[in-house]
Each structure stands twice: as structure tokens, then as C-alpha cells.
Amino acid sequence: MEYILLGAGSIQVTTAVMQYGYRIIDDLKAGLNLYLAEKGFSSVEEARGLALGSVSETTDVLERDTVVFPKFHREKCIGCGRCVISCADGGHQAIHLSEDRWPILDGKKCVGCHLCVLVCPERAISSSRKRIRKRN
Ligand code: SF4
Ligand code: SF4
Secondary structure: OHHHHOOOOOOOOOHHHHHHOOHHHHHHHHHHHHHHHHHOOOOHHHHOOOOHHHOOOOHHHOOOOEEEEEEEOOOOOOOOOHHHHHHHHHOOOOEEEOOOOOEEEOOOOOOOOOHHHHHOOOOOEEEEEEEEOOOO
């Protein structure tokens, strides 16, 4: 929806299909229709591009000092290591497993992308409170 609000006329979905199968398309359509109905739009086209006026021409206005760290829940974690692999290959190499297979976060490397939250099969990772990272 964010892409559509920024003017996109078509959306490519790849990883979600790999993870959930083609049924995710029905879920995406249902979610999109629900959103449109809740916001009072009668079509996708009505909403397309509405956020363009909010786009800044410079990145200087972006707040870059806040990182929302992942929070690991030991009672749910099964030590599978998926969060470690995803962060290592698709994130910032900010997690390693302890000897008893408990995820350990390196707060200096984590950028708060939440890829680890998305891949955890046990929903054992949530968002922690925002913390301020001082710029170098
Ligand atoms: S939020 Fe991103 S960078 Fe931080 S630990 Fe998770 S995957 Fe790695
Ligand atoms: S992906 Fe989830 S269950 Fe697996 S090690 Fe990480 S936190 Fe634990």
C-alpha cells in the first residue's frame, strides 16, 4: 500500500510467495481491499500517488539516530538459528548463537531492519523499546 500511495501502478512480490506459497496473493488482495474500505477508497486508483506530496527531495530530514532493536524471548526460542543466518546473509551480521543456542545481539552492528523478526518460525522475536544511537 505504501508503494501505491507513492504512485506505483504494479507491485512485485517474491520472498513472500517463496515463504508462504501462492495463497499469499489472496491474503494480500483481501488485506488491500480491507484497507481501502476502512479508508473510504472505492478503488486502488483513488489512493495511488496520494503520498507524493510528502516525499522530500533530500535525505537530510530523515531521523537516523533511532534503532528499534529486536528483543528475543527465551521461552519461545527453539535455537533454530534462522535469525542468525538471515542477519548474516541479508542483514548486518549482528546476531550469533551462544553455546546453548541462544541468540546474542550485537547492538553496535544491528540497524533495526527486523529481518530476524520476520523469519523467526516461533515468533520469538519482538521489537524492543527505541534506543538512541549516537552518530560517529
Ligand atoms: S534487526 Fe536486522 S540487523 Fe538487527 S539483528 Fe535483526 S536482522 Fe540483524
Ligand atoms: S529464529 Fe527465532 S527460534 Fe530460531 S534461534 Fe532465532 S529467535 Fe530462536
